[in-house]
Amino acid sequence: EVQLQASGGGxxxxxxxxxLTCTVSGSGFNFDDYTVGxxxxxxxxxxxxxxxxxxxxxxxxxSVKDRFTxxxxxxxxxxxxQMNNLKSDDTAVYYCAAGRDALGIMAAVVSGTTYEADATxxxxxxxxxxx
Numbered sequence: 121e122v123q124l125q126a127s128g129g130g131x132x133x134x135x136x137x138x139x140l141t142c143t144v145s146g147s148g149f150n151f152d153d154y155t156v157g158x159x160x161x162x163x164x165x166x167x168x169x170x171x172x173x174x175x176x177x178x179x180x181x182x183s184v185k186d187r188f189t190x191x192x193x194x195x196x197x198x199x200x201x202q203m204n205n206l207k208s209d210d211t212a213v214y215y216c217a218a219g220r221d222a223l224g225i226m227a228a229v230v231s232g233t234t235y236e237a238d239a240t241x242x243x244x245x246x247x248x249x250x251x
Contacts, residue, residue: 121146121147121148122144122145122146122148122149122154122218122240123144123145123146123240123242124142124143124144124145124216124217124218124240124241124242125142125143125145125242125243126140126141126142126214126215126216126242126243126244126245127140127141127143127245128140128141128245129213129214129244129245129246129247129248130246130247130248131248131250132206132247132248132249132250133249133250133251134206134207134208134249134250134251135205135206136206136249137202137203137204137205137206138203138206138247139200139201139202139203140158140200140201140203140214140216140245140247141198141199141200142156142158142198142199142200142201142216142242143196143197143198144156144197144198144199144218145197149197149218151173151175151176151192151194152175153220154218154219154220155172155173155174155175155218155219155220155221155222155225155226156172156173156174156192156199156216156217156218157169157170157171157172157173157216157217157218157225157228157229157235157239158170158171158172158190158199158201158214158215158216158217159214159215159216159217159228159229159234159235160210160212160213160214160215160247161212161213161215161244162209162211162212163211163212165212166233166234167215167234167235168181168228168232168233168234169181169225169228169229169230169231169232169233169234169235170184170188170201170214170229170232171184171188171190171201171229172190172225172226172229173190173191173192173199174222174225174226175222178190178191179226179229179230180229180230181229181230181231181232182230182232183209183232184203184210187203187204187205187206188201188202188203188204189201189202189204190202199216201214203247206247206249207249208249208250208251209249210247210249211247211248211249212246212247213244213245213246213247214244214245214246214247215241215242215243215244215245216241216242217235217239217240217241217242218239218240219237219238219239219240220238221237221238221239224237225239
């Protein structure tokens with residue numbers, strides 16, 4: 121059973137940076153077969169895709185493309201989301217998810233929409249950007 125744990129959220133001022141970490145554990149997980157994505161849910165809004173890494177390729181939602189970077193560490197089974205030049209609109213609870221539905225997760229990320237199909241989700245980590 122695959123399990124995910126997200127961490128690294130916090131309070132940061134506009135223009136600041138944070139790095140989120142998603143640690144994946146459990147038997148059967150590997151980066152060749154699984155796509156790992158970051159999603160976020162702002163107050164009163166639906167959860168939306170932000171970034172994902174799939175078989176070595178990275179995908180981003182348009183509004184974060186030049187500010188966020190997703191990467192992974194195979195040895196640590198970890199996926200990182202480096203967030204720079206943070207804006208108040210980035211305030212949200214951030215979740216990581218892992219699944220074999222690469223196309224579905226990528227589509228949700230690129231379109232900035234929700235993903236409700238088969239994936240394992242970690243608990244969220246709150247990012248608050250203050251002006």
